[in-house]
Amino acid sequence: xxxxxxxxxxxxxxxxxxxxxxxxxxxxxxxxxxxxxxxxxxxxxxxxxxxxxxxxxxxxxxxxxxxxxxxxxxxxxxxxxxxxxxxxxxxxxxxxxxxxxxxxxxxxxxxxxxxxxxxxxxxxxxxxxxxxxxxxxxxxxxxxxxxxxxxxxxxxxxxxxxxxxxxxxxxxxxxxxxxxxxxxxxxxxxxxxxxxxxxxxxxxxxxxxxxxxxxxxxxxxxxxxxxxxxxxxxxxxxxxxxxxxxxxxxxxxxxxxxxxxxxxxxxxxxxxxxxxxxxxxxxxxxxxxxxxxxxxxxxxxxxxxxxxxxxxxxxxxxxxxxxxxxxxxxxxxxxxxxxxxxxxxxxxxx
Numbered sequence: 125x126x127x128x129x130x131x132x133x134x135x136x137x138x139x140x141x142x143x144x145x146x147x148x149x150x151x152x153x154x155x156x157x158x159x160x161x162x163x164x165x166x167x168x169x170x171x172x173x174x175x176x177x178x179x180x181x182x183x184x185x186x187x188x189x190x191x192x193x194x195x196x197x198x199x200x201x202x203x204x205x206x207x208x209x210x211x212x213x214x215x216x217x218x219x220x221x222x223x224x225x226x227x228x229x230x231x232x233x234x235x236x237x238x239x240x241x242x243x244x245x246x247x248x249x250x251x252x253x254x255x256x257x258x259x260x261x262x263x264x265x266x267x268x269x270x271x272x273x274x275x276x277x278x279x280x281x282x283x284x285x286x287x288x289x290x291x292x293x294x295x296x297x298x299x300x301x302x303x304x305x306x307x308x309x310x311x312x313x314x315x316x317x318x319x320x321x322x323x324x325x326x327x328x329x330x331x332x333x334x335x336x337x338x339x340x341x342x343x344x345x346x347x348x349x350x351x352x353x354x355x356x357x358x359x360x361x362x363x364x365x366x367x368x369x370x371x372x373x374x375x376x377x378x379x380x381x382x383x384x385x386x387x388x389x390x391x392x393x394x395x396x397x398x399x400x401x402x403x404x405x406x407x408x409x410x411x412x413x414x415x416x417x418x419x420x421x422x423x424x425x426x427x428x429x430x431x432x433x434x435x436x437x438x439x440x441x442x443x444x445x446x447x448x449x450x451x452x453x454x455x456x457x458x459x460x461x462x463x464x465x466x467x468x469x470x471x472x473x474x
Contacts, residue, residue, distance in 0.1 A: 127205065129157040129227060130158035130208045130209070130210050131200075131203075131204035131205060132212055133163075134200070135162075135165050135214075137164075137165040137214075139169075139214035140167075140174055141215070143175075143215070145250075147160075147162075147178060149220075152220055153220055154221050154223070156182075159206065161203055162183065163199055163200050164187040165188060165191060165196045166187075172187065186203070194293045197293050198292045201287055204284070208227065208230060209287070210223060210281040215328075216325045216326055217323070218323050219322045219324075221322065225318055226241070226281040227281070233316070235314045236313060236314040237309050237312065238281070238306070238309050239315070240281075241317055241319075241320055241322035242318070242319060243256045243322075245325060245399075247400075247405070250326075251403045253399050255321060258274045258275060259317065260318070261316060266310050269310065273300075274317070275302075276323060279322065279323035279325070285313075289312050290311070290312055290313075294363075296362050296370060297347050297350075300343040300344050307347060327399075337388050338388050341388065346370070346377060389419075390420055393415045394416045394420075394423070394426060396412040397410075397412035397413040401433065406433055413426060417430065
């Protein structure tokens, strides 16, 4: 396949537990005119064996020493041959009609550079926890970028022209390469989210460390500072900054103090407690909640959840499902860090 319509790019590192589900969800797409580029970024588990077990001619697997997500995605982009690029992660799931819907959208809307979709968050067992909705039109997405990440990275499809005009993923923005990319693309193209859950992303609680969350928050501030510089001056100075200068800048934006880290830690605990409750894992929810309440004994948010958990032992399962259902929808998204934003349903997506 010399000239596929879509190049799917995926970087994997020790993803053996969920990798087959991710691969199968791509290879079973209704829209089949794609190449599937997988970068094995130095995995040490059974990831490579799983990749080698597939014989689909659309798959192109490349192995390398561990270099991190940003370098791996840029390598995949350098290999990709199609005009449309689709992202995917090794523990997520795409619905069979995802590519069909996104290709049709980009074909019909030549001014749009990138399109995502609504997404379900799923837990380790594949249970739906939250439906994440996002702004669907360009104005809503551009506004939301200043407070959250209004597109799910592994759900997007974008034109090769986005990379040619806005640039590759940038390593100097740490774990927020997606937010930075979306900012830069939205400055040159129209953007959209299809208001359907065409994708599910999996977040594993134990994999979200406090340092990763804190770093993510700091780099988000850096990305938005660079976006303001481009808005005011036409360009930013990111590539001119040394690693030491970036480190000092991050310390000014959000100092790594015990107080700041404790605040992030508490937010993490109550968030994981609520997610575990919605997915029906009451034991884990109680564990996270007890940590939170010990540090926040006056929090009404914590005690409301405690009351819900207590009710689970005395009400019927049907009522429990109805109560849990009230928490199934959540606006906004940050993979590894959740923050809220409004939802614009006014845009019409074909």
